[in-house]
Structure formats: C-alpha cells, structure tokens
Amino acid sequence: MRKIGFDSKKYLEEQSKFILERVNNYDKLYLEFGGKLLCDLHAKRVLPGFDADAKIQLLHKLKENVEVVICIYAGDIERNKMRGDFGITYDLDVFRLIDEFRSYDLDVNSVVITRYEDQPSATVFMNKLERRGIKVYTHRATKGYPTDVDVIVSEEGYGQNPYIETTKPIVVVTAPGPGSGKLATCLSQMYHENIRGNAVGYSKFETFPVWNVPLKHPLNIAYESATVDLKDVNMIDSFHFDAYNEVTVNYNRDIETFPVLKRIIEKITGEESVYKSPTDMGVNRVGFGIIDDDAVKDASQQEIIRRYFKTGCEYKKGYVDLETYNRARLIMEELNLKEEDRVIVEPARAKASSMKDERCSNEQCTAIALELNDGTILTGKSSDTMDAAAAVILNAVKHIAKIDDDIHLISPVILEPIKNLKKNTLGSKSTSLNSEEILIALSICAATNPVAQAVMNKLSELNGAQAHCTTILNTVDEQTFRKLGIDVTSDPVYASESLFNM
Numbered sequence: 118m119r120k121i122g123f124d125s126k127k128y129l130e131e132q133s134k135f136i137l138e139r140v141n142n143y144d145k146l147y148l149e150f151g152g153k154l155l156c157d158l159h160a161k162r163v164l165p166g167f168d169a170d171a172k173i174q175l176l177h178k179l180k181e182n183v184e185v186v187i188c189i190y191a192g193d194i195e196r197n198k199m200r201g202d203f204g205i206t207y208d209l210d211v212f213r214l215i216d217e218f219r220s221y222d223l224d225v226n227s228v229v230i231t232r233y234e235d236q237p238s239a240t241v242f243m244n245k246l247e248r249r250g251i252k253v254y255t256h257r258a259t260k261g262y263p264t265d266v267d268v269i270v271s272e273e274g275y276g277q278n279p280y281i282e283t284t285k286p287i288v289v290v291t292a293p294g295p296g297s298g299k300l301a302t303c304l305s306q307m308y309h310e311n312i313r314g315n316a317v318g319y320s321k322f323e324t325f326p327v328w329n330v331p332l333k334h335p336l337n338i339a340y341e342s343a344t345v346d347l348k349d350v351n352m353i354d355s356f357h358f359d360a361y362n363e364v365t366v367n368y369n370r371d372i373e374t375f376p377v378l379k380r381i382i383e384k385i386t387g388e389e390s391v392y393k394s395p396t397d398m399g400v401n402r403v404g405f406g407i408i409d410d411d412a413v414k415d416a417s418q419q420e421i422i423r424r425y426f427k428t429g430c431e432y433k434k435g436y437v438d439l440e441t442y443n444r445a446r447l448i449m450e451e452l453n454l455k456e457e458d459r460v461i462v463e464p465a466r467a468k469a470s471s472m473k474d475e476r477c478s479n480e481q482c483t484a485i486a487l488e489l490n491d492g493t494i495l496t497g498k499s500s501d502t503m504d505a506a507a508a509v510i511l512n513a514v515k516h517i518a519k520i521d522d523d524i525h526l527i528s529p530v531i532l533e534p535i536k537n538l539k540k541n542t543l544g545s546k547s548t549s550l551n552s553e554e555i556l557i558a559l560s561i562c563a564a565t566n567p568v569a570q571a572v573m574n575k576l577s578e579l580n581g582a583q584a585h586c587t588t589i590l591n592t593v594d595e596q597t598f599r600k601l602g603i604d605v606t607s608d609p610v611y612a613s614e615s616l617f618n619m
Contacts, residue, residue: 122165149299151295163339186289230255280306327403351366363612526562527555534552553596
C-alpha cells in the first residue's frame, strides 16, 4: 500500500481561508490559476493523498464569490496543440472545462481568445462558442509589451482590449495549458477596472514549485521534470529574500518577469505595489497539507522516473527535441535515479525477453508488468488475440477476483465476430484486440456469465496501480489505462517497424 503523505481536507480549509483573506483587500481580485485546475494527476502522484480535483472543489466552496474566465491562445488553436494527458486539442479542452465548471455550479463568464490575428481556425472556434451561447472576447497582441510600460498601460495598449464585464469579487482566470495569455488578461482587466474606479488586485495560484519546500526537494525537482519542454528552472526568490530575509522557492519565468509586472501594476493603480516578490503574489498553501515528507519524497522520485520515460517516448515520436530529452536524463542523474528504480520496469523487460523465441503478431514482442496497490506484480504479453495492455488488465482483475488463470472469461463466440469485423469489414491489418475492445467484449459476456461480471466489478480496484510497457503504447490503450486510474510508462521503442498501421 502507498503511504499517504498529504491531507487534502486540511489543504482545502487552509487554501480557502487564505484566498478570502486576500480578496478582502479589494473590490475585485483577479486570480490567475496556473497548472491544472481540474484533474491534476501530477499533484495526485507527487502528493499521495491529494485529491486530483481538490482545486475545483475549493472553488465550489467559494462558488457564491467566484466566476471563471477561460483563456486560449489563437496560435494553439491554429496548430491543434494537444493536451497529452487527455489526448485532445486545446480548443476541445475549453469545451470540456466549461462543462466541468458548470457541473460544479461555477459561473463561466466568457472565453478570451488571446493574441488573435484573424486566424481561420480561431474564428471558427469563436463561432462555435457564440452559437452555443458562450460569450467570447478577442485580445490582440499588446502594443509595447513587455518593456514599454507607458504604452502597455495606455489606450494604445490594454485600452485596445474590450472590457470583460464581471460581477463577482473573485474572477478566476484559467486556461487549457501554459502560454495561453492568462496574465495579460488579468492585467488588461485590472487596467479597465481601475479606470472604472474599482479597487482591484491580482494574485497567482500556482501549485508548483512549492514555495515553502526546499529548492532541491524531490517534490520541486519533479516540477522541473514535468516542465522540461518549457525549460522551467526552480530558483530561490531573491526578491523575497531581500525583502524579508526568508528563503522561498519560485521558478525562473516568474522571477524574471517580476520587475516588469510590478511596474505595470503600479502604473495601473498609481500606487506602490503591496507585493515585494513573486512569492508575495502567490496564494498557494499546498505545502501546509504535507503530513509525511518521506512519502512525498518517494512519490516525487517515482514521478521523475515516470516523466523521464514519457519524455523519451515523446522524443521518439518527434514531439520534443534531444535537448529536452537530455534535460530529463540530467534530472534523473541529479537524484541518482535509474530506470529500474521503477519496480515494474524489470519484470516487464524480463517478460519480453522470455518471449523472444515466440512468434509475435508484432515485429517487436510486447510485454507489460502491472503492480497492484497491494504490491502484487502481474504481467501480460501481446498475442494474435489481444495486445499486452488488454492481457495484463484481464490478468490483474482475475487475480483480484480470485479467478483461476486458466479460466477463459470471454467466449470465442464473442471474440471471433469482433476480429472478423476488424479485419474483413474495417480493413485492419491486425486482429489483435486492444484494451478497450477487450473490456467491451468482457462486458457483453458479463450479461450471461456471473464470473465475467465478478471480474468486471473489480476494475475499479485498478485505480492507483502502476504499469510499464516494453514498447510505446497505442493511443487507445494509453487512454484506457488513464480512465482506469493506472499510471503507465513505456520504453521508447516502437512495437513495429511499420510507419502506418490501420
């Protein structure tokens, strides 16, 4: 069993109290949310005990005082930028976010398309939103940004942006991912609010790095590992140390932009900023929820290894460059971590090695090892009937349900028509069923087979399991593992030499 290292209830109480204290100083507070507001799986992995939806639950507690503005960069729409954890584009993620916010009774004020330059895809996206009753604003690039503060804070700069009408004291500004223009939107709104005579403030909710945890703590290093593509580097906040003689941690981009940001805020308000440092601007209290530092260290080290494997696969696919992959490797070396420190790596590779004399449907025999929450390790291998991901899931739930391994759960009467459909009707070269197809077949069998139903009932117990595959998982298997709550890594090796498979 994984040790619990974080108290989510304590965190929610501390965090909500601190945000309300901050908003009391203003008529309106613009709260920039960095990182993932919903389904923060990184936080869940590095802080065992953290609820992945803790931040949205926090806003739900404050719902009477909160409305949400979602930003998306027009260039990300144009190039179909993807969210790797969900396998969907940023524009589709905006739709998902709106639905999720509404399910928590949170008011979604509008969507802002930032750095809009009449890109065709961004215009189509805007039309889709407006025709579903969502208010849309467009912001073009701010004249003079980032150095000419006099122009930025003028009718030529932020004055060119339309004012977003808001009614509640806390305006949460969020986005599908980084670089979406959240900060610029907050500052633009501050400019317009100030013109209207409103006392307005800005704060940032950035979960990582954790400001009151040491710089080289694995928890903060895991953040660097998660952002290797952004080249984020954790640093001591020198502004905070100079002001308060207190050591706190922030990251390079916030520290580098702080002097300009401070000047812009002072120019907008006409007063000296209450903030002496980037740390001052933050409202993050996640560090106060840690109850077992050793458990957090262990979980963070595992996350660093997981991120290393993920970056390796992304490099193989061409999504990141060699420098990014090497940075992930250097972070591993900094903590003296090895691939095999992820306990399921060796069992998976050993299983694949034992298959070398077998005839595999793929050119590269694939094996997966899966560690259950009780520490039991099971394996699965690719075959003509099903792929390794499907096999290991079936093996795992049979083990949990205490069903003998020799018992077949899915009748050939069900399997054969599916294989024929794939090959003869849909034209697929491979008839090996993936994990989603196998689970659908299993659910059909469960209608008449009590044993299959007993196994189906155990699927939820895979949540929190760890898995490793000896080849790069296909998208369907990767998403199935995610939906089941299984954290999976892969060796950066393709299962086949074929460049195109159907």
